[in-house]
Amino acid sequence: EDQVTQSPEALRLQEGESSSLNCSYTVSGLRGLFWYRQDPGKGPEFLFTLYSAGEEKEKERLKATLTKKESFLHITAPKPEDSATYLCATIIQGAQKLVFGQGTRLTINP
């Protein structure tokens, strides 16, 4: 069965303290891996799609990378407004549905 596991479940950082979130996946025939940001009481907001091992994408203080078994979301010099739950999800060949991990709840203290 396709599985997506995120770690850690929760992460608390000081403003400016860089770190990485992990997303491990075991799926057959990965078509794409997605990162989303979710604020409390809101729907997930799309960040990135990665398609193949070695691919990287950046947006402001965030950089996502992909290997054959996992993806990382690197956060550089975070600010309090980066506090949110970060979700990763996979989609496999021939399918349309996303399979999500349980998310990492990130808190950035000023």
Added chain:
Amino acid sequence: DTGVSQNPRHKITKRGQNVTFRCDPISEHNRLYWYRQTLGQGPEFLTYFQNEAQLEKSRLLSDRFSAERPKGSFSTLEIQRTEQGDSAMYLCASNQGDTAYGYTFGSGTRLTVV
């Protein structure tokens, strides 16, 4: 078009009552998805439509759940004889074509069954 719209935002219902949620996707998107999310978990897939055809349903979607997308535009998700375990956030998403742009999610409907 301002994105995926879901109504109502919140719904409190008594156990055993029926509830219906509505989703209006981005107008040019032909695929529409329903997900359910409980506290501290990622969204779980329920069902998806391409235009008006319901193409996939999850095992999570018991016979108390039914979804429609008449004319391939808005969609409704109905839960009959609600149970306390149905309490969750129900999310709708839509997309079309290239997955590079992801799936656009609505803000969800928070259901509380008392």
